[in-house]
Amino acid sequence: MTVDAVVVGSGPGGSTAAEILTRAGWSVTIVEKGRNRLLDTSDPGMLGTDFSNDELKFVHRHFLGPDPLVEPRTFRSSDADGAHVLVGEVNSIPSTVGGGGVHADGKVPRFREEDFSLLDTFGPVEGADVADWPVDYGELEPFYAEAERLVGVAGDAGANPFAAWRSGPYPMAPGAPMYGALRSSAAAERVGLHPYAAPTAVNSVPYGGRPACNNCGFCAFFGCPIHAKGDPVAMLQRALSSGRAELLPETFACRVVTDGRRATGVEVVASDGTRRTIGAGAVVLAAGAVETPRLLLLSGHDHPLVGRYLMTHYQTIAFGVFAEDLHAERGRAVTHVHDDAVVVDDAARAAAAAAGLPWLRGGMVEHGGTGLVVAEAKRYPRGRRHTKLMASSPMRRHLWALTMQGEDLPQRSNAVDLDPTVRDARGFPVARVTYRPHRHELAASAHHRSRLVRLLEEMGATATGVSTSPAAPGELGWTGPASSAPDSHHVMGTTRMGRDPRHAVVDGFGRLHGLDNVVVADSSVFVTSAGYGPTLTLVALAARAAAALAGAL
Amino acid sequence: VPVWLTDVEYRTLSAACERMIPGGDAPGAVSAGVPDYVDGLLGAFAFDPPRIWAGGAFSGRHGGGGGFGSFTTLGPLEELAWRMRIEGSGGMPEREFNGPVVGWQEQYRRGLAALGEDFADRDVDEQDRRLDADPEFSALLYEHCCEGMYGAPEYGGNRDGAGWAAARFAGDVQPRGWSDDEVAAP
Numbered sequence A: 001m002t003v004d005a006v007v008v009g010s011g012p013g014g015s016t017a018a019e020i021l022t023r024a025g026w027s028v029t030i031v032e033k034g035r036n037r038l039l040d041t042s043d044p045g046m047l048g049t050d051f052s053n054d055e056l057k058f059v060h061r062h063f064l065g066p067d068p069l070v071e072p073r074t075f076r077s078s079d080a081d082g083a084h085v086l087v088g089e090v091n092s093i094p095s096t097v098g099g100g101g102v103h104a105d106g107k108v109p110r111f112r113e114e115d116f117s118l119l120d121t122f123g124p125v126e127g128a129d130v131a132d133w134p135v136d137y138g139e140l141e142p143f144y145a146e147a148e149r150l151v152g153v154a155g156d157a158g159a160n161p162f163a164a165w166r167s168g169p170y171p172m173a174p175g176a177p178m179y180g181a182l183r184s185s186a187a188a189e190r191v192g193l194h195p196y197a198a199p200t201a202v203n204s205v206p207y208g209g210r211p212a213c214n215n216c217g218f219c220a221f222f223g224c225p226i227h228a229k230g231d232p233v234a235m236l237q238r239a240l241s242s243g244r245a246e247l248l249p250e251t252f253a254c255r256v257v258t259d260g261r262r263a264t265g266v267e268v269v270a271s272d273g274t275r276r277t278i279g280a281g282a283v284v285l286a287a288g289a290v291e292t293p294r295l296l297l298l299s300g301h302d303h304p305l306v307g308r309y310l311m312t313h314y315q316t317i318a319f320g321v322f323a324e325d326l327h328a329e330r331g332r333a334v335t336h337v338h339d340d341a342v343v344v345d346d347a348a349r350a351a352a353a354a355a356g357l358p359w360l361r362g363g364m365v366e367h368g369g370t371g372l373v374v375a376e377a378k379r380y381p382r383g384r385r386h387t388k389l390m391a392s393s394p395m396r397r398h399l400w401a402l403t404m405q406g407e408d409l410p411q412r413s414n415a416v417d418l419d420p421t422v423r424d425a426r427g428f429p430v431a432r433v434t435y436r437p438h439r440h441e442l443a444a445s446a447h448h449r450s451r452l453v454r455l456l457e458e459m460g461a462t463a464t465g466v467s468t469s470p471a472a473p474g475e476l477g478w479t480g481p482a483s484s485a486p487d488s489h490h491v492m493g494t495t496r497m498g499r500d501p502r503h504a505v506v507d508g509f510g511r512l513h514g515l516d517n518v519v520v521a522d523s524s525v526f527v528t529s530a531g532y533g534p535t536l537t538l539v540a541l542a543a544r545a546a547a548a549l550a551g552a553l
Numbered sequence B: 001v002p003v004w005l006t007d008v009e010y011r012t013l014s015a016a017c018e019r020m021i022p023g024g025d026a027p028g029a030v031s032a033g034v035p036d037y038v039d040g041l042l043g044a045f046a047f048d049p050p051r052i053w054a055g056g057a058f059s060g061r062h063g064g065g066g067g068f069g070s071f072t073t074l075g076p077l078e079e080l081a082w083r084m085r086i087e088g089s090g091g092m093p094e095r096e097f098n099g100p101v102v103g104w105q106e107q108y109r110r111g112l113a114a115l116g117e118d119f120a121d122r123d124v125d126e127q128d129r130r131l132d133a134d135p136e137f138s139a140l141l142y143e144h145c146c147e148g149m150y151g152a153p154e155y156g157g158n159r160d161g162a163g164w165a166a167a168r169f170a171g172d173v174q175p176r177g178w179s180d181d182e183v184a185a186p
Helices: A010-021 A055-062 A118-122 A135-150 A179-192 A233-241 A293-296 A348-352 A373-379 A384-392 A440-461 A535-549 B005-019 B034-042 B076-087 B105-113 B126-130 B134-149 B161-167 B180-184
Strands: A001-008 A028-031 A073-076 A086-088 A193-198 A245-248 A252-258 A263-271 A274-285 A314-319 A334-338 A364-366 A399-406 A416-424 A428-432 A463-469 A515-522
Touching: A001 A010, A001 A263, A001 A384, A001 B161, A010 A028, A010 A274, A028 A233, A028 A274, A055 A274, A055 A373, A055 B134, A073 A416, A118 A399, A135 A233, A135 A535, A179 A364, A179 A399, A179 A440, A233 A245, A252 A274, A252 A293, A252 A515, A263 A515, A274 A535, A274 B005, A274 B180, A293 A416, A293 A428, A314 A440, A348 A428, A348 A440, A373 A384, A373 B134, A384 B161, A399 A440, A440 A463, A440 A515, B005 B034, B005 B105, B005 B126, B005 B134, B034 B105, B034 B134, B076 B105, B105 B126, B105 B134, B134 B161
Parallel strands: A001 A028, A001 A274, A028 A245, A073 A428, A274 A515
Antiparallel strands: A073 A086, A193 A334, A252 A263, A263 A274, A314 A399, A314 A463, A334 A364, A364 A399, A416 A428
């Protein structure tokens, strides 16, 4: 059996590609290594009922996968660490139908114009390979607009003074603001910042046949029990409803099969261990920025940059404790953000100069708290202090946090490759992450954290603290080399996009240089990381790549 | 009757759980059913489907059907992972692709034995000394106590929502959710 395209991965990128390709009349088989909890594949109007307000299941028991015992990854900060210093969970994005869209709390900002041309705008940085993208914001804008319609995004055009231009309004108005976010936004304005209602892939009104969000609060890390979230369910529903797509869950793609010049299909392993090859006219890779390069390496694709330039976001988390109950367990996890730290202003230029850098950029700052009561309990000591702390709840009910998703510069030495010894339960070498932040990230974090703390103090914090991910020596949370593994789920950059095959793995439409019927449709193609969550940008790029593949551009 | 532990082990476990989350003004681990949570976790595969993941979409506590009580089925890879985690690899090649795995059952059997059969009869200072002597086991037990105390009652602990009440936490709230006013107002 041969289909027009096999799509590897059912997350936001793969689902988008599947919808665009089926719309163009293509037959598509989507293979997903995780389980299907999202929808009935034979009747895609019927949505799953396995998602729930259950912290044990989603946060402590790996319900969305991957389970690190059977699908581990490994980590090291550099060659000097040896083979690896950590085996287990490293940057794991859900392995389930819907992928990372299922657990995300749905912050879906666009990038800004300059994010696509950092080299041209700001110049090179020693020790990093800053480069311009082969696509600019103007070319991508129509696809951003389409992505917002496909996913269903609620937002307020014009509320963010630093936003890129846009051709139209958001499909929906923002949902209910969280009390804590109203407090932190007011404080942010008093200290001269520009907070705004976060563009969020959560329905504020019925949209796409799914209901409006009812503010249950189990958003980040959870699948939505009422399917109000713009996880890729909408794209999958439309692709499957076309009658031209099939979705194969619990099916692991282990090799892209080629005849030397073109891909001819994908070899897959079913859950019972049987192997077969699905013949295809084209292959779309959307397994995420760790698993996509792993699959290319397992397939013997020999471009020297496959897996290189792995980027994450260097997270700076400033938290404050407040006398008042901020009830962060109600609402969409994060309803307000500010972009001031993305902008290179005089203070950022001075901080860069003091650190011996030509420039530095932070990232979008999310205003939020937590409603994870079991996770809170585990942070406290046992015994009498436990019960006292659970009653006073400084780390949940009285906590508010500002999380900066700091731009992470592309470094050739930060990479995904195949671990030399560790295997998954199917017998394949697992992905190894080698990652160490550039001093740019550390300097940007050091510069911006004092502003975050000042905001929390203005808001009335009685105590404040700062941590980073990855933890760095001397920082809160540092417990040795294994704690320097980044735990951001924002991973990007391992099949870098560019016109010149010597410096890039894929071209401007995601096609592999040298094997152009294989298209990468996830955040692997990112050239730089920006200071924004990658989802909307990868959906826009996937829509554009799929349209090009189908000859519709 | 314990699902997996012996009666003696269950008695030791109960006393140890109470040192992790002692009762007082608020209910402690034992009155909230935390030992049953731990025993149920160790014996999860005595049930079909195994008691690993409660069902959805709603518990029935705030409207909707009571789906949490019907546990979800495990796929082959999920069952392998959870058997490795709970039962250990036991020399089985299909569980030792990255070397042997010591499961929770063995960690509890050893850890509870090391606390001593007389653990429950000792004073709290002596109990704390024995727990401190095995920090690795105490850390595992504490994690599970937190899960049993504040996780959904369908997993065997948090009896009558006692843990949530102590933490002033509403628990699962679907399909009611919160009104826009409840989100935005103090």
